[in-house]
Amino acid sequence: MDEQTPAFTIVGAGLGGALMANYLGRAGHRVDVYDGRPDPRAQGFVGGRSINLALSTRGLTSLADVGLADRVLEDAIPMRGRMMHSARGELSFQPYSKDPNDAINSVSRGGLNITLLNAAEEYRNVRLFFDQKLMDVNLDAPAVRLQDQQSGEERVEQARVVIGADGAGSIVRKVMAERPLFSNSVEFLEHGYKELTIPPTEAGEFAMEPSALHIWPRGGFMMIALPNKDRSFTCTCFWPFKGENSFERVPDRASVQAFFEKEFRDTIPLMPTLLEDFEQNPTSPLGTVRCYPWRHEDKVVLLGDASHAIVPFYGQGMNAAFEDCRALDARIAESTDDLEVAFARYEEDRKINADTIADLALANFIEMRDHTGSPAFLRRKRFEKTLHRLLPGWYKPLYNMVSFSNIPYAEAREIARRQAMQIRFVGRLIQIALVLIIVLVIGMTL
Ligand SMILES: Cc1cc2nc3c(=O)[nH]c(=O)nc-3n(C[C@H](O)[C@H](O)[C@H](O)COP(=O)(O)OP(=O)(O)OC[C@H]3O[C@@H](n4cnc5c(N)ncnc54)[C@H](O)[C@@H]3O)c2cc1C
Known part of the structure; x- marks a missing residue:
């Protein structure tokens, strides 16, 4: 193998891939990271996923490990409980914990990703490459075939280890799935999501209580809102695609207005661009990815959504991906000379936990939308x-x-x-x- 070949090639510079680059960079490994998107630091963040996320203890523990927790918390808004909004607009607050210091933290996905990328690049042994889309992986070589998104040209890069951190639609996982005895399932929910905005008030203040995660539980469907640092809120509608109270039933502005007046009346004065946002913002699917194994010999290993995308109702997908990074780093440190053993231990440790949080997240959806409002x-x-x-x-x-x-x-x-x-x-x-x-x-x- 060429001297120049890095010890680890990470595909995906999203939340998991960027944190893994920090862990491996800190351990002194040579790491190359490829992402299909443009560099978010130069071009602005192109996410296509939720604008903000809830970061909790597991994620923070990993960030603290690589010295980034304080930096990330500076830009976070603690949410100490749920603020329930009834259909009549009555509010009730349910603290998350008996301990008032227990809070989940609303963080900007783009801001967090940029913090992780900047920190990774501070390690001289880590290199980041953007606009480089993975087209194929040779699992045995191993090697990655990349397409430059500017020129359209393709090239092959040799690798020692490929880490597939390329998210829920992972190409690395899809290539692994072509092998015998690989289980791969993606289960979509009947519900999708659409994001809307509550801007700051004219006085520049939050339009609702900022230290809470707001929920409009309606039984079968719901809306939630998390605060942003700029004093706006990002609301997410989790509704069925079809049937009663679904996206299909609000095909035009008049029906959106009527539906919000009936179900989310208290938000109408707070959402001046509701109809435009509803029309322009995409409605995206939600699903659970389960697969096994997560590795190929000592050459390829998956982490984060690539191996276990989950529905977002426990606010744990990113937190679980950050736990993966901590576990993988620890196993590699223990068995640097035998990465097959390291990857096997990592998989054994994480798979059962990933399956568990996938089940809990599905169960929590029912709790949030159907029960949180009930006596x-x-x-x-x-x-x-x-x-x-x-x-x-x-x-x-x-x-x-x-x-x-x-x-x-x-x-x-x-x-x-x-x-x-x-x-x-x-x-x-x-x-x-x-x-x-x-x-x-x-x-x-x-
Ligand atoms: C609506 C919603 C709300 C959520 N809320 C929360 C929350 O509150 N708390 C929480 O913990 N989690 C939440 N999550 C889950 C969280 O977003 C994911 O678990 C997390 O982003 C996983 O990180 P990742 O690095 O594995 O994947 P991603 O963050 O998706 O990163 C994957 C990266 O791979 C790149 N990539 C993909 N394909 C290729 C390719 N072919 N070639 C090169 N690069 C490629 C992408 O550009 C991207 O940068 C939410 C998810 C959704 C959808």
């Missing part, structure tokens, strides 16, 4: 918080373990199951004790 849900949340306050050593709500800890997702789900069983058991004991007391009292009074 039964609010009672359950209050009960969970009370237990957490009274018995913090024993009881931790699942949401807290997922968003405010680094407990592996699969373990968090197991703990939550165990806690639920214990609560049911104690509930039964209390019921039996009450019945016994009633029988005793009746017996004594007769």
Whole structure:
């Protein structure tokens, strides 16, 4: 192999790829990173995905690892709970945690990506190449065939290891899927998403409470909004593509206006460009990617959405991708001389956790859109918080373990199951004790 061939070739300079470049750069490896998009620092960010995202403990832990957490948090807005908007415009706030310091952080996708790219480029052993679209991968060589998006010319670059960080539509994964015994599934939701904007008020202030994630739960569909640093909010409509209360039912401006007046009335005065935004902004699909294996020998390995894209309802896709980077870096450091072992350990560690958060994210969609507004849900949340306050050593709500800890997702789900069983058991004991007391009292009074 040519002396010039880098130790790692990362395809995709999105959130996961750019963070991985920081990890490997810090470890002293020579790294080349290719992305099909133009350089967002020169051309402006071309995302095509959500404008802002919720960054929580897992993601922050990885950013702290490479010395970037403080830099990223400077531009983040902490959200300490959910602000529910009823159809009549009533507001109710549900803190995420008993601890007021627990918050998820709204960050700009473009800003975060640029911070990660700038930091990666500070390592002299990391090189970034934009407008370089991956067309094909030779898994055995390994080598990547790239197309320059300016000239249209194609060329092949030899690699030692290819890291596929090329997102949900990963070409690296698709090439791996052509091999025998590779499982690859993409399941689309019946719901899609469309982004809208609530600009700052005329006085330049936030039009709603900034330290909350706003939710308009409507049962079967919903809208959410996250604050931005420029004091605007990005709203996201999660509606079915077809059927009742769907995108298909609002084909023109009059029907959009009527639907918002019925379902999201309180936002109308806050959204002066609602009709234009609705018309111009795309409606995009949402899906879950599951695949296995995530690696090919000691030559190719996947991370982030390329291996496990999930629906966004737990706010964990990026956080999970950042956890992947931390895990992959650790396994490579442990087994630099045998990368096949490193990749196998990484896959074993991450696959089960990626599957778990994929399931939890799907379940949370139903919770957010159908239950967050219901009295039964609010009672359950209050009960969970009370237990957490009274018995913090024993009881931790699942949401807290997922968003405010680094407990592996699969373990968090197991703990939550165990806690639920214990609560049911104690509930039964209390019921039996009450019945016994009633029988005793009746017996004594007769
Ligand atoms: C609406 C929405 C809201 C979300 N909200 C949250 C949230 O609140 N919190 C959270 O943690 N996660 C959230 N996510 C998930 C998050 O966006 C992803 O999990 C995260 O971006 C994954 O990072 P990645 O690097 O794997 O992929 P990406 O960020 O998609 O990066 C992939 C990169 O690969 C490049 N690429 C693709 N194909 C090629 C090719 N052929 N050649 C070269 N380059 C290529 C792309 O240009 C891109 O730069 C949300 C997702 C959506 C859709």
